[in-house]
Amino acid sequence: MNRSWLQSELEKYQTAYVEEEKYKSRFLDLLFFDNCFERSLLTGHITASVWALTPDYRQVALLHHKKLNRWLQPGGHADGDENVQRVALKELAEETGITDVRLLGDSFFDIDIHAIPARKEVPAHEHYDVRFACVANDPMQLMKNEESNAVDWISLDGLEEKVGHEVSILRMREKTSKF
Template identity: 55%
Template sequence: MEFNLREKLLTEIKEYQSEYKEEQAFKPRFENLLSNYENCFERSLLMGHITASAWILNQKRDSILLLHHAKLNKWLQPGGHADGDENVRAVALKEAEEETGISGFVFASNQIFDLDIHTIPERKEVPEHEHYDVRFLLVAPERAVPQLNHESNDLKWIHFSNLKEKISHEPSLMRIYAKTKQFI
């Protein structure tokens, strides 16, 4: 029997439980995208596509690694396009490594940590579209030092005591922050 990552993800999303009503509302939309659009892991699906991201804790579990996204001009978690890869865990890990310059992350849990669908504004030749983001909780290796790249204006560890001021504009990040408390 062939191992089908798309079917595995679809099953995980169907079984995913959340106390947050917005995530429960996202589930049927994810299921529709995965079931009805063969190219849903490709950014060429202009209505929307699967992305993956990483909410990254430090070893002390008192800070989160965020980047100030150059195109969107706000603080966000590392993440990005699947570009055809149906292994969303691998995509989240790859994006975390590429966008932070850190390797050696471990998954705090193998389970999906959060689901989100958010609108990306029109930019150049790409129309406004939605990112169907599958999010995972990662822990960085000890003494991990982030390296800024061209996709970000800034990249830094933000202590929980200062986190709300950076992410209060993003309800989905506030939701992830609330979920993080069970891991610290």
Template identity: 50%
Template structure:
């Protein structure tokens, strides 16, 4: 999925969630910027994430992010790679050590625009995060990366208690829980 495919997929993207609907146009507009896939674009840039679930759709793999001090899905900066599915898979491998990752659907699963706070010389900016649904085996050993404090398979029933009122995570959880065609 290169820049043109991403733009096309975003133009076709439909969601029942008002928050997502509110920023689809901003994502599309960003695809026209030559620097949209590099972190040096300080107003905001694309990132790719993996919402990793087990085959039975009872657990999701979350990481406790060191810099943000929050439980989140795995993912990261595109660093020039316009194929955000590749970015999401690579970040998932790097941040978890998992080798059993399987793409459930190569299409966009979720999008989210969120503020990243200022850190050192990097000003506050937006991440335009494109998420993909990925499946993995829960029995595979996990490897915690230096970007994380912890990494764990969290039961769908416990995710809200862990992440609190994080609409981004809760939206992906709801999408996964309601989708019967993904099994």
């Protein structure tokens, strides 16, 4: 997997969600920048994350992010690695301890572009997030790291209690019903 793979997958990506359809062209435009996988592209850059489910598909691993003070799926910066699936799985392991997974599908599961507020010397920018879905074969592996206030298995039925009306997370929940 590399930039060419991501471009090809984005070009053929089919979605029923209007916002994702709009994101496709923006992602494809971003890929023209040599440093789109680097934080040095200050307007926005590629990130990758994972929608990690329990084997019964009833819960998802979310972490309460210290810097953003929000419940989110595990993920992070590509930092130059064009293999976004590898980035997503590395972030999942680092942020939750989950390493034994079964990927759902041959490609990404969702795309999103979201604003990140300015912080210290880093200006406000956007994350172009490529999202993969998986099942954690051993949900007991779950543990938090220093980047999070908490990490937990959250019931898909009670997701709003943690994330409010965060459209992109609720969209991923809706997509889960198609597995």
